[in-house]
Amino acid sequence: MQPTQRTQRKLNPVKLKAAAVSIHLPKFITIVNLSKLLGVRVEHLTRKMRELGFEHLGNDHVLDFETSGLIATEYNFEPIEDEDEAKDLLPAAVEADMSGFPERPPIVTIMGHVDHGKTTILDYLRKSSIVAGEHGGITQHIGAFSVGLASGKTITFLDTPGHSAFLKMRQRGANITDIVVLVVAADDSIMPQTKEAIKHAKAAGVPMIVAINKVDKPNVDIPRVLSDLAANDIDIEDYGGETQVVRVSGLTGQGIDTLEDAIVTLSEIQDYRAPQQCAAEGWVLESVMKKGRGNVATVLVRRGVLKAGCELVAGTCRARVRSLRDENGKPLKTAGPGHAVEVDGWKTLPEAGDEVLEAKSERAAKDVVEYRESRLRHLREMKDIDVINEKRRAERRQQAEAAEAGAGARAARPEPAADDGPTRLNFIVRSDVSGSAEAIVDAIEALGNDEVHVGVLSAGVGSPTESDVELAHAAGAAVLCFHVKPDKDVVAKAARLKIDLARHTVIYHLIEDVTARLSAELAPIIKTEVVGEAEIRGVFTIMDRGKPKKIAGCRVLNGSIAKSARVRVQTAAGATVFEGAVDTLRHLKAEIAEAKKGSECGLSLKDWEAFDEGMTVQAITETAVKRYL
Numbered sequence: 001m002q003p004t005q006r007t008q009r010k011l012n013p014v015k016l017k018a019a020a021v022s023i024h025l026p027k028f029i030t031i032v033n034l035s036k037l038l039g040v041r042v043e044h045l046t047r048k049m050r051e052l053g054f055e056h057l058g059n060d061h062v063l064d065f066e067t068s069g070l071i072a073t074e075y076n077f078e079p080i081e082d083e084d085e086a087k088d089l090l091p092a093a094v095e096a097d098m099s100g101f102p103e104r105p106p107i108v109t110i111m112g113h114v115d116h117g118k119t120t121i122l123d124y125l126r127k128s129s130i131v132a133g134e135h136g137g138i139t140q141h142i143g144a145f146s147v148g149l150a151s152g153k154t155i156t157f158l159d160t161p162g163h164s165a166f167l168k169m170r171q172r173g174a175n176i177t178d179i180v181v182l183v184v185a186a187d188d189s190i191m192p193q194t195k196e197a198i199k200h201a202k203a204a205g206v207p208m209i210v211a212i213n214k215v216d217k218p219n220v221d222i223p224r225v226l227s228d229l230a231a232n233d234i235d236i237e238d239y240g241g242e243t244q245v246v247r248v249s250g251l252t253g254q255g256i257d258t259l260e261d262a263i264v265t266l267s268e269i270q271d272y273r274a275p276q277q278c279a280a281e282g283w284v285l286e287s288v289m290k291k292g293r294g295n296v297a298t299v300l301v302r303r304g305v306l307k308a309g310c311e312l313v314a315g316t317c318r319a320r321v322r323s324l325r326d327e328n329g330k331p332l333k334t335a336g337p338g339h340a341v342e343v344d345g346w347k348t349l350p351e352a353g354d355e356v357l358e359a360k361s362e363r364a365a366k367d368v369v370e371y372r373e374s375r376l377r378h379l380r381e382m383k384d385i386d387v388i389n390e391k392r393r394a395e396r397r398q399q400a401e402a403a404e405a406g407a408g409a410r411a412a413r414p415e416p417a418a419d420d421g422p423t424r425l426n427f428i429v430r431s432d433v434s435g436s437a438e439a440i441v442d443a444i445e446a447l448g449n450d451e452v453h454v455g456v457l458s459a460g461v462g463s464p465t466e467s468d469v470e471l472a473h474a475a476g477a478a479v480l481c482f483h484v485k486p487d488k489d490v491v492a493k494a495a496r497l498k499i500d501l502a503r504h505t506v507i508y509h510l511i512e513d514v515t516a517r518l519s520a521e522l523a524p525i526i527k528t529e530v531v532g533e534a535e536i537r538g539v540f541t542i543m544d545r546g547k548p549k550k551i552a553g554c555r556v557l558n559g560s561i562a563k564s565a566r567v568r569v570q571t572a573a574g575a576t577v578f579e580g581a582v583d584t585l586r587h588l589k590a591e592i593a594e595a596k597k598g599s600e601c602g603l604s605l606k607d608w609e610a611f612d613e614g615m616t617v618q619a620i621t622e623t624a625v626k627r628y629l
Contacts, residue, residue: 023077027065031057034068038075087371089313089357091281098273104338105154106267111197112183117213120250121183122159144285144298144340145327153264156338176283176300178272179263180208186220190228198232209244209262210236216249274337279358280304284314285340287349287434289462295346299356306335311359314350316372318365321345349461352435423452423521426477428468429459430484437461440482444514452521466493473497482510515629524624532559532619539611550609551602554617560596565619572614581606
């Protein structure tokens, strides 16, 4: 609970003659426990708090450290402040003048729509075969490559995925890059993910070069592409602007030299430099568990020099660098600014996008990780506090309402309301790399509607474990495996517990699978069709087993009325007054199975006899129509 502005003014410490006494307060404390620490009656404390502007108080109301500390000062106590902030590790301030530092390779991000040829262009630049190794021709996670050019310059390329599910990874690529190369297919022009890439590049505030790819294909429309670029607020050189546009073919190599020259020229103008005689800093581009090497993270160095023995912290993970390797697996002794390297030695897997900082010692790295873990727990607890307080206030309101309704002064504590919300399908996500796991979670959590939605119990890197299977069994979840293969023991246990281990290698196939599972939970649309219609022309009373029974005398106007049919009765105004089953169907005195158009019949209905002349009896069929998200 946050104090109001009026409360803030009143909570200024009072000036008492006696010196304030120090008191240690926990991060969260109930009002009743605070009263014990302060040594005052709880009634006095709550009355004092109401005078200060607090509302809706109960003895079990939870206060955070800031609020309880302000209240403690009213009783001449000095709350002990948390000084753990000094334990965190922060990046160094950016120098205003970088001209005195050594040059570093520019970091260039390739962006664009799916299948517009981003990886093919990189293929040609570094003479490798990345495309052949990708499933479905789509890049599945960020790749970082340092390319030595004929001019003697080195460029570090980031290849970001083009599929929309990897939105965050493209955002991350734009935010750590120096230059963006926007790839646009000459036969496709601007597409939805091209627009997203433009937005991310502009948000990052970095210069851009446009590569119009696939110009070797027949029937391409370059003027249309140029016009679409201008329409999307890109100030291209062809129209008198500053953004270079290069026509290329990643397949044949046409224009690649020109693209290379454009990147080198722009990087020389921007003059990228970084200090090296300082603690190393960078970003985690990707992390994965590799057989024989353990936890491995691809780190892009921002400043300083990485070398074996460095103590690193990334998020709540730490590492003593055991070895460095380039993108080809070649061991390296050091890695300076602008280079991306694989780092071995992580205790746990960091997440893609975590900032990497070098600590002075192992002890310092441990302290930083412990502090960050404690801070995360604290933040989670703070989010829970408002929920807890609101729940307790609601319970008190319900108890008061029950008492007013005559339930008595000792009204029972209300049971929690039944959850009438949407159906939740639980999943456990396991992927080969953390970036893909993050993208999958973001993509599937966005699926669903008001009736059904996705719940992700856990997401991690590596093959699913027996613990994952046990969790899936307890929660009724399925395990989504992306580019990972469960071992035999896990498969056997999953089969025994009837747990679905769904394996995928292409992201949109996985999303389609989850969408189909959600669609299967949607209630079908019930389509009602009238197959027969009869008008009630008279109402008769007969004796059936000694009891009077009403019979409707009808004439069938359309279709047929079967004894087994489900029927509904409507008034002359069209209002439905009954829907149910036929009890008896007769022609004269004979029982019949069906009365067809033009015939007359007498019928009675189960549990309803309020017939009236002029009403209509309709025989209906109901068909369940499957729904899809």
